[in-house]
Structure formats: C-alpha cells, structure tokens
Amino acid sequence: MTARESIHGKLNKLRQQSKQTGQIQLSASALTLWAEAGIHLLLAAVLAGAVIFEGYSPFGVALVGAAGSGLCGGAALLGACFGYLCQMGFADGLRYASASILTFAVAFAFYDLKAIRRSWTMPLLTASINGAAGFIYLSQQGWKTVDAIYFSLEVCLTAAAVWCYRAVLVPMRVHREDRLLSPTRRAGLLVLLATALMALVPLYIYKDISLGRILAVLAVITAAWQGGLATGAIAGVSLGMAMDLAGAGIPMYTMAYGLSGMMAGLCRGKARLWAAMVYVLVNGGAVLWTWERELPLSILYEVFVASVAFLLLPQRPMRKLGVWLAPQMAGPVDLRAQALVQHQLEATAKAFRTLCDSLRSAFRPPENDNDVATVFDRTASRVCRSCSLRNNCWQQNYTTTFNALNDATPAMVERGRAEGSDFPSHFSHRCIHFSAFLSTVNEELTALFYRRQYNARVKESRAAVGRQYAQLADLLGAASAELSRELIPDLLGDRKLRQRVAELGLDIRTAVYRDSRGLLRVEAEGPGCSALARPSRLSDLSDLLGVPLRVDQPGEDSISLLQQEPLMALAGVAAQKKSGETVSGDSGTYFKRSDGKLYVLLCDGMGSGPDANRESSLAVRLLEQFLQAGVEPRHALSTLSSALALRGEETGGFTTVDLLQVDLFSGEGQLFKLGAAPSYVKKGSAVQRLSGTSLPAGLAEGEQGALDQFTLKLAPGDTVLMVSDGICGAGEDQWVKDKLAQFDGASPKDLARELITDSPKEVTDDRTALVIRIEKRAAGQMKSSLK
Template identity: 55%
Template sequence: MATKETLKIKAARVREEARETGKVILRAPALVRSAECGIRFLLGAMLSGAEIFGGYAPFGLGLVASSGSGVDGFCALLGACLGYLSFQGFAEGLRYVAACILAYSVAFAFFDVKAYRRAWFMPLAAAGMDAVTGFVYLSDRGWTPENVIFFGTELLLCGAATYFYRIAFTPWTGQREEEELTARQTVSLLILMGTLLITLSKITLFGDLSVGRTAAALAVMAAAYKGGIGVGATLGVAAGLGMDLAAGETPFYCMTYALSGVMCGVFHRQGKLAAALAYVLSNALGVLWTWQQGLQVSLLYEVFIASVVFLLLPEQVLRRVGAMVGQPPQRGTRERAGAYVRQRLEDTAGAFRGLYESMRTSFGRPAPNDNDAAAVFDRAAARVCRRCPLQNACWQRDYISTFNALNDALPAMLERGRGEGGDFPAYFSNRCMHFSDFLSAANEELSALLCRRQYQSRLKENRAAVCRQYAELAGVLGAAAAELGAELVPDPVREKRLRQYLTAQGVECEVGAYYDEAGHLRIELEGAGLSAVRKSESVEKISKLMNFPLRAVDQTRRDQLLLVQSEPLMAVAGVAARKKDGQTVSGDAGAWFKHDDGSLYVLLCDGMGSGVLAERESSLAVRLLEQFLRAGIRPENALKTLSSALALRNEEEAGGFTTIDLMRVDLFTGETGVYKYGAAPTYVKKGGSVQRITGSALPAGLAGGDGAAPDVTRLQLEGGDCVVLVSDGVCGTGADQWVRDRLSAFDGGSPKDLAQALIDESGERVGAADDRTALVLKLVRR
C-alpha cells in the first residue's frame, strides 16, 4: 500500500539520521503533523462521548471513517477507542470500538481503489460497519419500533458525520486554493463544533451547570451579534437541537436558543450590551414558559455566565466570528465588472470630447461659391460692360461672335491661371472700347474661381477626413462594445476569502474579485476606512492571501480602492533633453505611463520647426494621444484618429504637424509594438545585438487619405533588454552608427546616464541646430 510504503521510507530516514547524528531532530513540518495527529486523537476521544437518544454515539466512528488510512486515521482510531471505553463502558463501548477498527481497516484496504476517493464511499462504509456491529446489540435489546427508529437515525447520522467531518478537515488535507472557506466547509465546521458541544454538555460544574450548554449559548450570542436575525435563529435551532438530543428531552433548548438568537440579532446594531440583555431576557422568558414542566434554573445561570464571557470577549475574536457568518454584499461581482467596462466607455467619450474642443475653434462656415468657368466673363461684363455704349451690340446683336471669342480664350486662361490680350481674337479686342479693364476684371474673377475650386477641393478632403474619423470612432466603440459583451470571470472563492479577512481586520466594505479580458485578477473595494488597506504592508498581506502579486491603482475617491495583478516585468526609464540654441522652449514633448491593464506606453513627439509653435503642436499631440490610450483605445486607432484630426486642424492653421514615436510594452508577456509617424529611428538592444527600427510614414497631420497609417513593428522584449527613443535632432541626417555603438556598450547601469551621454555627444557631432531629446528604457524582471 502507498501509505505503508511512505511510512517505511520516513522511518528509514529517521533511523539513518539517528545513526549519523546520534539524535532525532523534529523539524517544523514534523511538529505541525504531530499537532494535527494530537488534535485527531483528542477529537476522537471527545466525539465518542457525544451520546444521543440515551446511549447512541455515532460521531466518534464518523471521525475515524473521515480521517482516512494514514497516521491521522490511526490517531483518531486510538482516541475513539479510548473515548468509547471510557464513556460507554467496556460492554457497550466494545461495539463502537469494533466498528471503528473495521472502518479503519476498510480505509486501509481500499486506499488505492478509485472508489475510495468518491465522496459517498467512506460514509456508506462507516454506516455499514455501524450496522454490522449494532445488529447484534439491537437483537439483544429487542426490535421495538422505538429502538428501530433510533438505530436507523444513528446509521444516518454516522454516514452524515463522516461526510461533513471530511469536508471540515480540508484545510489540512485538501487544496487551500479550491476548498478554503467555501459554504460547505463552513457548515461542516459548525456541525463538528456542534457535536463537540454534545460531549461538553455532559461536563457539569457545581451540580447542574453544563459547560457545553454554556458554550452553546455563548456561540449563539456571538453569531447573532455579528450576523443578525437569520444567523442567530439558524444557529440557535442547531445548537438547541444538539442539546435536546444529548438530554433526550422534548425540544426545549431548541425553542429557547432559537428565540434568544432572534432577539439578540434584532438588537445586534445597538451594541454588545443591548444584544446580551436581549438574549438573557428572552432566554428567561423561554424558561418561564416551561413552568409546569419544571423550572430549568440551571439554564438561567448558564446564559448569565455566557453573557458575561461575551461582554469580555475582545473585538478581534468577534470579528473572526463575523468573518465566518457574515453575509455577502448585495452588489454582485458581475455588476462591478459591468461598472468597470462602463467606466472605460465613459473615458473614451471624454477623450473624443477633448478632441472636439481642440478642433471646434478651427473651423468656420464655408461661404457659397460658383465653380462655373463661364461665370468669369459674366461677372467681368457686369462690372465693365454695364455702361458701355456698345453693350447691346456686343451682347445682343453680335452675341454669337462674342460668345465664340470668349470661349476660345478660356482654355488658355485656365491653363495659365490668368488671361492675356493675345488670348482673344483681334475682332473682339479691337472692337472693345474698355478691353484692358475687361481683361483685368476677367483675371480677378478667374483668380476667384481658382480659389473657390481649391477651397472646394479642401472641403471635400475635409469631409472625407471627417468620415474617416467617424469610421475610427465606430471601430473604437465597436471594440468597447465587444469588451462589454466579453465575459469577465468572477472568483467567488477569493472574494469570500478577502471579505472574511477584511471583516476580521475591522474593515467594513464591499468586495469584488474577477478576471479581466486578459485573465488578470482585479479586486475592487468600496467603503469607508480603506486608508489602512492602502498601505504597502496591507497590500502585501492581501497578495499572499490571494496567492497573486497585487498593486494598488491611484484613484481620486477615498472610499474606493482598486488592486490589480502586478506585472512580472518593470521598466526603469531615463530621459535627457536640450533646447535648440536661441530658443526658450523645446519643440519636443514626451510622456510615459502605465495602464492598469499592465501596458506601458512611451511617447515622444517632435513638433515641426522649433520654438513656441512646435512646442504647442507636440504638447497637444502628446496630451490627446495619452488621453486616448488611457481610455483603453488601441494604439493604431488612436494614432489614425489623431493624425486625421491634426490634418483637419492644419487646414486652418498651416504648419501644425508633428512626428510621433509611440511604444507599447505588455509587462506581463513582453510583447511590444513600436508605432511611428515620421519619427527618428528607434534602437533596441537584445543581448549583445542592437536593432534599428525605422519607418516611411509621413508626420501626423501631413498624411491624408485612407492610407495614412503609422509604421508598426512588433517585438518580443525580456528582462535586461533596452530601448532608446530619440528625436531627429540627435541623429540629424547623418550616420547614426555612434548611437548603436553607445547602446551596444551600455552595461545596463543607469538609463539616465546613457540618455545624457547621447545628448552630449550629439551636440558635438550634429550641433545644436534643433531640439534634442533621448529617452532610454530598460526592462527588469521583478
């Protein structure tokens, strides 16, 4: 058998250690196992004394059957045998001793059988062994209806005790990750404690004062105080039923404990003293109701002693009771997950509102225009020929010849952009009395016509750009809607575990634990008194409790706290910059930030030109792009939207375009994307090699049409890799081998020192004819 072989191996190790060192050392795991075995022994002895119906004691047998075939089961067997022989005497106790030995033998014999691991196997085996041994004793007593009913109840309770005791011990024998603090385990622990109280009810002091009943009253009082009416009534009925079964009486204790638990729960918000008084007074009333059956004065003393102990209990103990019996909050985890996604959508809408505000003042109403080329001569004639004596002759009698003359001159005028005297036939120019004025007016109208055509072309491009903006907006909202429809998986086990921990610490708040679309754990807390939880040591304790590294996300509301799963990678950044000679501000602007989904974003924008105008354009691009990215918009959508917006803005304010260098790093996986709009090269060091990343896209705001997409390069970064982002003032148009050499020689020390060295050397090589910025990023594994 596997257990026997394990015991032999451990015994051989102990003998070998004793032979080599001359002594046997009990290490921490051995001490813990010894303590667990001792607890099994004591529980077996105590549960053997839990009698019901005046002589039936199935609970010790249930503990032996639930403890298995190993050392735990053997210790429980020894304790149960000692307890049965002590409480039941040799004749009656021998029956249960035989049943315990048979149950342990079944567990030992079938340990490696698949059926043994089924939840029903050992409860059925324990009830069967109890039936085999009890059949002989029941035959001796007689098969009366009362004995048959009690014997059948004993078999049922024996199987149930085996089933629930096994669940109650899962923190020792099972996986804490899956079984800890489940509802079944909480109920099983309460059943175990209730059956122990049956044994303790036999222990009396000063005549009739029962230790078990006093402990039961204290338990009901504490649970009702922390859990309210429902918990008080439920536990009162359960504890009272156990005491009635032990005493073999009518349901007197069940009625009294339940009534007292309800009344204590009613006053649980008025403080400990009010709850204790309500319990004592209602209990006294229940005792008086049974005046005719005999006054249970001992119960009054027991409840009084329990109330005194309750008032003396420290708040920390009551918090632990509240953590066990506390009710879940009304707001479910799914609602929290929905609120999280809705917040993302609101952030997206806010980003578009900011974009609208930046563009609103750049547009005016377009004036109506006429693109008909023939209108050039009509308008010129209206200005010059109106008062001419030959007006009727030219425009009525000889209209055909005038029309042909103007029609012949128009193509040359349109091609050249202005008219000349030679464009018109001689018969027209010689006959016209005001030809020079007519030609000048026609050129003015032609100029206006070409301007109107150019304006219409721009307007058409603008409308197309707005349509593209709507398309990008539709894509963004479509992605957000897909995220809203995605299933965010709640984790009720961790949620309940954290709620119990916080309740035990005196923190009353709502708790939500779920996994986002990437499978990363998120925990939301809402309530007063979260300042203590925000401390780093508290976050570290919660991380150990959740078995996930967590970090707190900065939030403005003091009654909310968001904990997200911490990333295995972290970034160390260094930046250095220098303005162009003669300028007070730099046209370069940058930012880096970490999103709560574990994405790190690094931005570097270089406004065209230098000075205040360049600084305004680059800062606007950084601000808008950061707002989009923080709202959760994908980098490609955010960049295309921003580029189109800048192109529209530049229709009214010429020269407002900027290069964009964006890098996104997933700090969970190391997946990286580099996005460029006309930006300088990016340099990536992996191991001993340096990679140079470039692009062909125009700066943002210059590119138009559907093909205005950024250059995208995908990378896989790891701990120890370095990335350098620079503006075009660092390298200029010359060779950049020296930058790669500098990065290749970088030993992973200070990123800021490397950035400053690049700026200093670029001044010697390229000069200070432009703004210069260098940003160095080094990834480090936590």
C-alpha cells in the same frame, strides 16, 4: 497493502534510528501528524459519550469511520473504545466498541481500493456495520415499535455524521492551506460541534446547570453576532436540537436557541453588549412564553453565564470566526468595475472632443458662387457699371446680350479661357470696352476654377471628417466591448482578501479581478481603505494573493491595487531649442498606463519656434489622451495623421512622430514612426539603427499602412534612444551609435545631455534626446516604473 507497508516502513526507520543514535528525532511533519492523531483520539473519546434517545451513541463509531485507516484512524479507534467502555455500561459499550473495531478493520483492509475513498462509501459502510451490531444487540432484548424507530434513526444519523466528520477531518489531514470554509465544511463543523457539546451536557457545574448547554449558548451568541440573522438562526436551531436530543427529546431548546440566535443576529456589526442583551431578553421571553410547558429555569442561568463569557472573549478569534461564518459568494461584489468602464469611455470622449475643437477652428464655410454665370455677373459689375451703353445692353437688349454670353460659355469653359471669337460679332462690335471685358472675363473665369477646386477640397475634407467620426465611433464601441470583458472575477483571491480584511477589523468591501492578460486587480470601498496602502499592509496582501501589488488611484473611501510589473524604466531627457527662438518645436512625454504598458512620445513640429511647438504639442496631447483611454497605437496614429492633414489645409503644418510602447510585464514592445529621425536600440554591446520611410503626420493620408512599425523584445539592461532630427541633421550618425554603445547604463540623463552637447555645431534646429533603459524591479520595490 500500501497502508500496512507504509506503517511498517516508518516503524523500521524509527527502530534503526534508535539503534544508531540512541534517540529518536521527530520532524515537524511527524509532530503535526502525532498532534492530529491526538485530536482524533480526544474527539472520539468525547463523542462516544454523546447519547441520544436515552441509550444510543453512534457518534464515536462515526468518527472512526470518518478517520480512515491511517494513524489518525487508529487513534480514533482507541479513543472510541476507551470512551464507550468508560462512559457506558459494559454491554452497551461493547456493542459500539465492536462496531468501531469492525469499521476500522474494513477501512484498513481495503484501503487500496479506489471505491473505499469515495465520499459516500465509508458513511454507508459505517452505518451498515453499526446497524448490524445494533440489530444483534436489540434482537436479544426484543423489539418494540419505538426501538425500531430509534434504531432506524440511529443508522441514518451514523451515515450523516460520518459524511459531515469527513468534510472537516479530511482537509485537515491533507494540510490544505485554504482556511476559508466551504458550505460543506461549515455544515461538518456545525455537526461536529453539536455532537461534541451533546457529550458535555451531562457535566453539571452546579446542580442542573450544564457545561455543554453553556458552551452551546456561547456558540450561538458568537455566531449570531459575527454571522448575522440567518447564521444566528441556523446555529441556534442546530445546537438547540442537539441539546434536545441529549435531553428529553422535546424541542424546547430548539425553539429558545433558534429564536434568541435569530434576534441576536440583528446586532451584527454593533457592540457585543447589544448582542448579549438581546439574546438574554429574547431567551427570557421564550421561557415565559412556555411557562406552562415547564421549560427548565436552568436555561436562564446558563444563558447568563454564557453571555458573561461572551463579553470576555478576545477580539481576534471573534474576527476569524466572522470570516469563517461569512457565506461563500458566487463571485466578488462588483464595486468599481462599472465606474472603471465609465472612466475609460469618458477619457476617450474627452480626447475626441479635443480633436473636434481643433478641427472646427480650422474650417471656414465656402462661398456658394461657383456657377459660370457669376463670371459674367462679376465682369459686368467691374466693366459695364460705368459704361454709357449699360442700359442698352443690360436692359433694352437684355435677351440679345444674354444669348451672346450663353453662346460663348461652352467654348470658354472647355478651353479654360475666353477668346474674342467665342462671342458673336454683333456683341463684340457693339461693346465699346470689349478688350477690357474679355480680360476681366478671363480673370473671373480663373477665379471660378480656383473656387471650384477649393470647394472640391472642402467637400473632400468634410467627407474625411465623416469617415473620421465613423472610425472614432468604432473605437468607442471596441473600447466599451473590450472593457466589458477584460475583468474576470478571481473567486479564490476574493475569498482570501475578504478573510484578511475581516481579520484586520476593517469595515470595507473588496473585489479581486483578473484582466484579459491574467493580471490581478483589487478594488476596495469603505472607510479605512487608506490602511491598505501602508507598505507593511501592502506587502502582506502581496504575499496573501501571490503577486506583488502597487497602489493605483488611492482615496479616503476607495482604493485600487494593481499587480506590480517585474520591469521598470529609467528615463533621461535633454533638450535644446534652436538659437534665436523662444521655445523649442520639439515636444515629448512618457507615461505608464494602469495595465503596465509604458509609452514614450517624441514629436517634432515643422520648422521651429512657437508655430512648430504648437503643432507638436497638439500631437503629443492628442496621442496621450488616445493612448491613456486605451486606443491602440496604430488607430491613434492614423487618427492623428488624418486630423493634422485636415488642419494643414489652411495652416500648412505637419509633425513627425516617434512612439515607443513597452509592456513592463513581458518586455515586448513596438516602435512606431511617422517621418521621424532614426531611433537606436542597444542590446548588450550591439546597437541597432531603426529608420523608416513614412511621411510625417499631416502629410500622409492617415491610413494604417502609412506608418513604420518595428517589433522589439526588451530585457533588463537594454536601452532605447529616441532623438529629433536636430541631433544629426543630414550628417552621419555613427557618433550617436558609438555613444550609445559606450553607455554603461548608470545615468540615462547624462547620456541624453552628452548627445545634445556633442551634436554637430552646424546643425541649426531644435535638439531633443530621450533615453529609456529597462531594468528589473527589485523585490519589494513599490515605486513608480518611471524615474
């Protein structure tokens, strides 16, 4: 058998070690095993003295059945046999000792069978063996009705006790790290505590004042104060029932403990003195309530002693007990998930409002005068107004004039200009200013065609705006849907965090989530949240949850903790405006989102000076708002390009765009370009030049396919260089690649400054250089990823 061979192997190893060294050295695991064996031996000896129904004691046998066949099982067997033979008569003790021996023998002999390790196998076997031994014993004395009832209850209690004891002892033997108690383990601990206290009921410290009942009252008050009303009631009823079973069997203590525990639970979160006073008063009322039923007055003394002991207990164990008694939740409390979604959508809406305001300022309502009749109306107002024949042509012979102009219209419009032959001879010969009239008609016709073209563009632009807002509506819907499903409750992490918060005595609510990429996010609310931001506390929580954490959105009554990125970015920027200008036409920024994605922006407005700065600054501001709100870079760039194209209809502006996105968790990145100057990536000693063919934002139509996109995979030590076209102009850029190849990574800012200083003197434009170097974050470093 495997168990037997394992024991023999360990004994032989100890024997050889003793012969070779003359001493036996035990490892930490061995000491732990022997300590667990000692616990099993002590528990079995104590539980053997727990007597119910005035002569039945199944709990020592039950512990042997729960302990199994290993060293702990052998220790439990010794403890049970010793307890039964010492605390009971020889005949009664022999009955239960034999049942314990048979139970251990079956578990040892059939240890290798999978069926024996199932949760209900040992409870049924132990109950059957104890029932068989009890049947033989009781058959010799003769059966009574009450004996049959008690015997049946003992068999059922044996099976139930084994199942409960296993829920407590098995996790202890396999050394589980999870110290939080599942409902099954809570129930097992409660049963183990109740049966152990039953064994201590016969121990009296003075007359009929029982040590077991004092400890039971102490347990009920503590559980009620830490666990609340329901926990107090459950603990009170359970331990009260155990005291009644150990006594006369009348449920007097069940009533007194249950009612007092429930009322003491109302004082959860208050000073412990309140809980003790409420318990004492309610218990006293219960005694007076049952005065005629003769509830023992000793309960008053036991409650008084227990309440004093309760007031003297240290605080730290009480906090841990409160964590263990806290009910297991199906998921973390949703504290700020809704607020987070609302914040993201508000940021997106703010970006859209900025875009809308910029477009509204660029629009002008078109004049509604594109009808052909306006050509002759405007000509008449300019030529015929001062003519002596005005009344004759436009009043007396209005119909003739109207028909003449109407006959000339088709040929005039088709040709694009009017000629004298287009008009009837009776009209051209009668008009004394016909040459001036014909010249003015051509001028107004040309103006009409321009207005038609303009109105067509306005109509097209407004249609584009409609499409733009439809796209923005889609983005809002996509962002809302994404945010609604990206936070997944982390049940294990939430339980661990709630335990630690309770141990620290902080009255705050917590929730632990995982986003769609599996990254951890911690939300906390309540007074004292700022204590979680302390470096030592943050390090402790990082060890607890298994990932490094950093503070995001700190506050007095709320705080967010996010998983720290393994990578960080060192940024260096240098810029120089064009000679003679007050401001540079280049604009840029870099920022990191809460999801660990780094964004670097560099925009170069058309020309230089204030106008170029205004266009590039608007592009940077809009892109940053879109990206911060969670909009994908391609959608953000497409929207920006369309918006700048609409603005450029009157202002005629455009801007180049360089956008770098890097995931600081994986190093994966993308570089997007809209008409921008080449960028450079250094990996090791090799430098790669990335250049595109797309038009600047504001010149392209704004479709997603109009931009250049490059996929990057960055590792610690890699460097990305982004420059405006003022660095090289139309000249060669080999010197830029050489500078980057020689860069040792010490100071990105020094490299950016050298590129500005060493750029060709003939370049007459704004100059900007932005250097981003990726580094590995040092262990325990909690600073920002951008330096």
